[in-house]
Amino acid sequence: MKRIVIIGESMLELSPASPDLWQQSFAGDVHSLAVYLKRCAPEAIQVSFMSAVGIDAASTKLISSLQQEDIDTSLIYKHPSKTLGLYMINNTPSGERSFQYWRNDSAAKQVMHLHQAQVSAATFTAPDQVFFSGISLAILEKDSRDLFWDFIHRLKQQGTQVIFDPNYRAKLWGSIEDCKAQYELAFHASNLVLPSLEDFTNLYQLDSAIAVSKFLSAYNIDEIIIKDGPAPIIYQSGQDHLEVAIEPVTQVIDTTAAGDSFNGSYLAARARGLNPENAIRFAAKISALVIQHKGAILNRELFKRHISKLHY
Numbered sequence: 001m002k003r004i005v006i007i008g009e010s011m012l013e014l015s016p017a018s019p020d021l022w023q024q025s026f027a028g029d030v031h032s033l034a035v036y037l038k039r040c041a042p043e044a045i046q047v048s049f050m051s052a053v054g055i056d057a058a059s060t061k062l063i064s065s066l067q068q069e070d071i072d073t074s075l076i077y078k079h080p081s082k083t084l085g086l087y088m089i090n091n092t093p094s095g096e097r098s099f100q101y102w103r104n105d106s107a108a109k110q111v112m113h114l115h116q117a118q119v120s121a122a123t124f125t126a127p128d129q130v131f132f133s134g135i136s137l138a139i140l141e142k143d144s145r146d147l148f149w150d151f152i153h154r155l156k157q158q159g160t161q162v163i164f165d166p167n168y169r170a171k172l173w174g175s176i177e178d179c180k181a182q183y184e185l186a187f188h189a190s191n192l193v194l195p196s197l198e199d200f201t202n203l204y205q206l207d208s209a210i211a212v213s214k215f216l217s218a219y220n221i222d223e224i225i226i227k228d229g230p231a232p233i234i235y236q237s238g239q240d241h242l243e244v245a246i247e248p249v250t251q252v253i254d255t256t257a258a259g260d261s262f263n264g265s266y267l268a269a270r271a272r273g274l275n276p277e278n279a280i281r282f283a284a285k286i287s288a289l290v291i292q293h294k295g296a297i298l299n300r301e302l303f304k305r306h307i308s309k310l311h312y
């Protein structure tokens, strides 16, 4: 079985059930990715989530919810006084999402210090893959960035495949320059990058997948997959170039986790041996399903029923 370590923040999620009623769940870009990855490849990959939570009831419930998904929680550290961040989803009538956050002092920001205090680098077994996002980078305390990059570079030296989704959230960065400097390190470190075109439009004013692919060709990235809502997905690896058309969803309810569910199910399909094109087709079906429901994480039983109808 392959092993992946996924680093970042998991939060309390509030999604609108009706105008004054909020449905509470747990999510966050890397959390959602971990859940969809494990659900789509339970036998092929061990998924470890690396983060920090508190010792309160909500944090304990979050850990149980990940364990119910068969996700390894041994790298989730417990901070004695801090707790989970929270985010609220707002949707336009066409389902496009935006988020409001309460996360400035969350436990997850301390993940690297807590990891260093509890696990010695010499005994940490390098996984096959490590995943982090632009959100994982944005939330880290500035004084723990060196620890983070040492951790990633050490894993890479040991043969771990480094996977990055820029997931740019302007609100989480002190300045654009700081964000770009961290992304520069991420692009240099990564073997696989899975951006949305929107990330690059907002941050680098690039307005086409071709321009993004050209921008990223300056780095030594093995594979690039560019998502753009219902537009074709672009795959680039050396001279291999694919454009995979997808069927647009006619009634989008909530686009939250479109990209995260895509990433998780794509990695699952690859872990199960599918080639990039078929893995993209599979992942597009999963994210199309996710955006027809409220919140980041689709009900587990409902998801199982849907996935059993997909042959892959």
Ligand SMILES: Nc1ncnc2c1ncn2[C@@H]1O[C@H](COP(=O)(O)OP(=O)(O)O)[C@@H](O)[C@H]1O
Pocket (backbone or CB within 6 Å): 196, 197, 198, 226, 227, 228, 229, 230, 233, 246, 247, 248, 249, 250, 252, 255, 256, 257, 258, 259, 260, 262, 283, 284, 285, 287, 288, 291
């Ligand atoms: N309207 C849509 N119809 C069908 N699939 C969609 C639609 N919007 C998004 N998707 C799927 O979700 C993936 C990620 O969407 P995108 O909006 O680019 O990501 P993000 O959530 O990161 O902004 C797309 O590549 C596509 O597979």
Ligand SMILES: O=C(O)C(=O)C[C@H](O)[C@H](O)COP(=O)(O)O
Pocket (backbone or CB within 6 Å): 027, 028, 029, 030, 032, 087, 099, 135, 167, 169, 255, 256, 257, 258, 259, 260, 261, 296
């Ligand atoms: O913004 C954050 O920090 C979060 O983690 C909240 C959301 O769960 C993801 O942002 C959803 O990501 P998309 O797949 O791009 O819709």
